[in-house]
Amino acid sequence: MAGTNKLSGIVDKINTLPEFARSRALTLFFGKVVPFTGTAGIRIESLDHDRCVIRLVNKRRVQNHIGGVHAVASLLLAESATGFLVGMNVSDDKVPVIKTAHAEYTRRAKGDMTVEAYLTAEQRERIRMEDKGEVTVPVTIRDSEGKEPIELAMIWAWTPKRR
Template sequence: MTKSNRLSKLVKATARLPQGIRTALLSKTFGRIVPMVGSARIRYEQVSHDQVIVSMANHKAIQNHIGQVHACAMALLAETATGFVTAMNVPDSAIVLIKSIKIDYKRPTKGAMRAVATLTPEQQQLMQNREKGETLVQVSVTDESGEEPIQCEMLWAWITKSQLSNKTKA
C-alpha cells in the first residue's frame, strides 16, 4: 500500500479536475516551487507514485545555438521527472537530493521533449519505509520523433530534513 505525503495529497486533490486544467494547475504550482522549472515551462502531464511524465515545448528560451532544445534543458527535464516521482514517495520528514546524473547525448533533438520517470514497487516501498537511502530512477526522454536523443541515469537520495540541517551547519 502506498503511503501519502503532502505532495501526493496535493496531486490527489487535483484528480477530479479535467486533464487540461490539472496539468496547468500542477505546472503553475510546481513552477513556483522550483522557479527554474517554471522558467523552462515544464508541463506536468501525469504525476503518480509510480510514474511522472513531464514535457517541454521547443521554445526560444531553452534553445541552443542551432534552434534545438539545449543540452541543459534536456537534463532539467529528466531531473524534474525523476525528482518528482521520488518526492511523491518519501515521507514528509525527508528531503530528496540528486546524487548523480549521467547523460549520454545520442543525436540532435527534433521538436518538443517528453520525459517519463518510473519507479518499481520495490523502490516505492524502500522510499516510504526507510528514513534515508538512494535509488537509481529510470527515465526515458524522447522528442517529437518518438526517439531518445539522450539516455540518462539519475541517482536520487533522500535524507531526513534534520540530517540536512546538521550537514549544512558543519
C-alpha cells in the same frame, strides 16, 4: 492511494480535477513550488506515485545554438521528472536530493522533448520505509520524432531532515 506526504496529498487532490484541467493545475502548482520549472516552461502532463510525464516545447528561450532544446534544459527535464516522482513518495521527515545525473547524448534531438520517469512498487516501498538510501529512477527522454536522443541515469538519495 492516500498521500504519504504533503506534496502527494496536494497532487492527489489536483488529480481529482477533470482531466482537461489536471496538467495545467500541476504545471501551475510546481511553477510556484519550484520557480525555475515555470521559468523554463516545463509542462507537467501527468504525475502520480508511480509515473511522471513532463514536456518542454522547443521555444527560443530553451534552444541551443543549432535550434534544438539545450542540453542543460534536457537535464532539467530529467531531473524534474525524477525529482517530482521521488518527492511524491518520500515521507515529510526525509529530504530527497539528486546524487548523480549522467547523460549520454547519442543523437541530435528534433523539436519538443518529452520525459517519462517511473518507479517500481519495490522502489516506492524502499523510499517510504528506509530511513535513508538511494534509488536509480528509470527515465526516458524522447524528441518530437519519438526517438531517444539521450541516455540518462538519475540517482536520487533521501536522508532524514535535520532538526
